[in-house]
Structure formats: C-alpha cells, structure tokens
Amino acid sequence: MEFAFDLGFFGSLKGMGIEAGSVLMLAMLLILLVTGLPLAFVTLLVALIFALGWFGPMAVPLITSRIFSFVGAYVFVAVPMFVLMASILDRSGIARDLFDVMKLIGGRVRGALAVQTLFVAVLLAAMSGIIGGEIVLLGLLALPQMLRLGYDRSLAIGVVCAGGALGTMVPPSIVLIIYGLTANVSISDLFTASFTPGFMLAGFYAAYILIRAWWNPRLAPIIGEGETPDMNMTRLIVGLALPLGVIVMVLGSIYGGIASVTEASGLGVVGVILSTLVRGELTARLMRDAALQTLATCGMIVWIGIGASALIGVYNLMGGNRFVASTLIGISDNRLMILLFMMAILIVLGLFLDWVGIALLTMPIFVPIVKDLGYDPVWFGVLFAMNMQVSFLSPPFGPAAFYLKSVAPPDISLSDIFKALVPFIGLQILALGLLIAFPGIAMWWQG
Numbered sequence: 001m002e003f004a005f006d007l008g009f010f011g012s013l014k015g016m017g018i019e020a021g022s023v024l025m026l027a028m029l030l031i032l033l034v035t036g037l038p039l040a041f042v043t044l045l046v047a048l049i050f051a052l053g054w055f056g057p058m059a060v061p062l063i064t065s066r067i068f069s070f071v072g073a074y075v076f077v078a079v080p081m082f083v084l085m086a087s088i089l090d091r092s093g094i095a096r097d098l099f100d101v102m103k104l105i106g107g108r109v110r111g112a113l114a115v116q117t118l119f120v121a122v123l124l125a126a127m128s129g130i131i132g133g134e135i136v137l138l139g140l141l142a143l144p145q146m147l148r149l150g151y152d153r154s155l156a157i158g159v160v161c162a163g164g165a166l167g168t169m170v171p172p173s174i175v176l177i178i179y180g181l182t183a184n185v186s187i188s189d190l191f192t193a194s195f196t197p198g199f200m201l202a203g204f205y206a207a208y209i210l211i212r213a214w215w216n217p218r219l220a221p222i223i224g225e226g227e228t229p230d231m232n233m234t235r236l237i238v239g240l241a242l243p244l245g246v247i248v249m250v251l252g253s254i255y256g257g258i259a260s261v262t263e264a265s266g267l268g269v270v271g272v273i274l275s276t277l278v279r280g281e282l283t284a285r286l287m288r289d290a291a292l293q294t295l296a297t298c299g300m301i302v303w304i305g306i307g308a309s310a311l312i313g314v315y316n317l318m319g320g321n322r323f324v325a326s327t328l329i330g331i332s333d334n335r336l337m338i339l340l341f342m343m344a345i346l347i348v349l350g351l352f353l354d355w356v357g358i359a360l361l362t363m364p365i366f367v368p369i370v371k372d373l374g375y376d377p378v379w380f381g382v383l384f385a386m387n388m389q390v391s392f393l394s395p396p397f398g399p400a401a402f403y404l405k406s407v408a409p410p411d412i413s414l415s416d417i418f419k420a421l422v423p424f425i426g427l428q429i430l431a432l433g434l435l436i437a438f439p440g441i442a443m444w445w446q447g
Helices: 008-014 018-034 039-054 057-071 074-091 094-106 112-128 132-148 153-168 174-183 187-215 233-255 261-278 284-317 320-329 335-350 355-372 377-393 399-405 414-437 440-446
Strands: none
Touching: 018 039, 018 320, 039 057, 039 284, 039 355, 057 284, 074 112, 074 132, 074 174, 074 261, 074 284, 094 112, 094 132, 094 233, 094 261, 112 132, 112 153, 112 187, 112 233, 132 153, 132 399, 153 187, 153 377, 153 399, 153 414, 174 187, 174 355, 174 377, 187 233, 187 261, 187 377, 187 414, 187 440, 233 261, 284 320, 284 355, 320 335, 320 355, 335 355, 335 377, 335 414, 355 377, 377 399, 377 414, 377 440, 399 414, 414 440
C-alpha cells in the first residue's frame, strides 16, 4: 500500500522542476507567515511538506541530522551566555551609573548628552552584544533626561534607537556569532573585522549630532550646572571600572588568545555576576528573572534555527543552492553587481523578518556564492551585520522602534519614532557603502 504522500498534492511535487518548486516554496512561506504563524513553525512545516513530497520519508533522517548538527555546535553555547549577561545588566544599576559617569565626564558641550548616550550604548554593546535590552535601558535612562533638558525630540529618539542597535556591530555581537555558526567562519575573526566598522558608525552618529547641534543650537541645549549628577569618588570609580572590567575580561581574553568566544562568554557572565555582587544588587529574584528571560530569548533563536536548518537542508537537496547560485551569477558578469543584489535582498527581507531567520535562511546559500566570487566570507559577515543595522531601524517592523515604544512617553507614537530614524538609516547605508567600496576598513588586520 502506497503512503499518502505519493498521492494528490504530494505526488505533484515530485514532477516539479527546481524553478517551479522554488516559487511554490516561497509562496507557501509568505502565505503561512501572513496567517500569523511563527517563523520557526512555518519553516518546519514547509520543510516537512517538501521533504515528503519531493523525496519521500527517507529524507526525514537527513533533516534531523542537519538540525542536530546546528543545535549541537559548541560555539552556540556563547549565545545563551551573552543573553544572560544582557539580562543581568537589564536588572542591575550598572547601566544607570555608567550613564551618570558619562554625564559627569562630558562637561558643558553642546550635544554632549546625546554623544554620551552613544558612548554608553557602545560600552553596553561591548559587554553583552544584545540589542533590545540596550534600547530599553537607554529609553528609560537617557530619553527622559534629553527631553527634560530641551533636546529636540526626533534627535533624542534617533540617538537612543540607533545607539542601542550598535550591538549588531560591536563585539561580542550575537548577530556575528550566528553568522559565524551558519557560514562556518571564525567568530574571533568576525569580531576583529567588525571592531573598526562598528566604531566608525558610532563616529558617524556622533559627528551628525555635533554638526546638527552646532548648526541649530536649539536642538541640543548645553547642560546647566545643576544638571550634572552628584557622585562621590567611590561611586565614580565603581561606575566606570566595573563595566570596563567586564569588557576587558570578555574581549581581552578573546583577542589575547587566552579563551575562545564560548569560553569568554562564560567569563563575561562571571564578571557581570561579580559586578552585581560588588554593588550589592545580586539577589535570587534577579538571577531567576534573568534566567527566565534568557530561556525565552534562546528558545526563540533555537526554534528559528531548527526550522531554518530543516528548510535550507531540504532546499539544498532539491538543488536549490545551485539554482540560486546560477540565477545570481547570471544577473551580471560584474561580481560587484551580484554583491549589491544580495545586499538589496537582505535589506528587503529585513523589512519583514527577524535577523535570526534572515541569517539562517540566506547565509547557507549566499556564503558559497560569495566565496565563488572571490570575496572574503569574514568581510561579507561584517556587511551582513551592517545590513541588519538597517533592518533594526527600518519600517514597518523595525524592532528598535517597538523596543523604544514600550518605554517611551505616551505622546511619542511609532510614526514619530520611525520619522526620527530616517537620518540614522541614511548614515547606516553610507557606512555600508563605504565598507563595500573600501574592504580595508574591516580587513586591515590581515595586512
């Protein structure tokens, strides 16, 4: 007796070519996503349908082995460690004291509070590599202060969202870790390559703020004498030394060759826990809430990874990787045009999908093409991370806007936030263009 998948719809899949199969697979993905089903379940369902319809039940073990290889990767342990670091930071006063220290150091410079907010964002990114938590923290700490002191509302909103999203580029970025996992490239090399571009983008933001403040002083008033925080020397030292200590512990151990990325993530967790202990903030409730948030976040990443791994595994078995490669290469004889087309695809996908899904769905297909074109996959990883910067701010589903909306004053709408992000998106695209035009910005360390 024949199985059901040999009949009807399943049987019709076998006779399809890869061109029709690709169109049908994409259509099924879009239709199911529109229904509101989570991306992880959509990709798993479509993968199962095509596995059974195209190959029969013998393909199922191949899918499960691919999933196991993804979730069993040792480097993946770094993801929950860095998420846990960010979760503990969210619940401690480290970010608050760091922000106060920066206000004290900044002095009476026009636009200084906005620039200091960016600097705090970079330090927070270097401590955890998580984006959502940084935007919420800055939305609670910096945004009310800037609005109270008379900063232009759009400028203040843009600084918080764009600064908080720098965690995509600044090591130890979770985006780079997932890319390294899917592209099978060195995560340490990715961290080294992204260091300069990340600070370059932060520099663009700071220059934009200072130029606008100079051009129109009403946008960024100078902080008055009574607006600087009253901090004693002990609090000043602790507020700056503890975050810098964690950063040195994580990045120093990686760049110094003392620990791998996975081992450094464990050191980072220890460093953050010790910091909260020194501050007298370490409680059972804090650790429990941080652990629950870590489980929820990592559960989402793992499920998306499982679905994407299954779907890409089936599609590659169908010959989809060869089809996509031949299609992209057939666009132009100029490899730069092919690269720009891939960047355009990532930007479009970033308007609708989460970065985890984009990385796990596209990189197994794009990275081999990039290698065939003669580009460095580490450099391409930095381009991908910069591209995801754009997706974090871009409407209609830019996560940064929704993170800020959750803590912003009621009179600030999503429309206000997205309008405020337009110039910062322009700076991100400028940085992406410079990285494409001058690869040495990222790859200088290779000589």
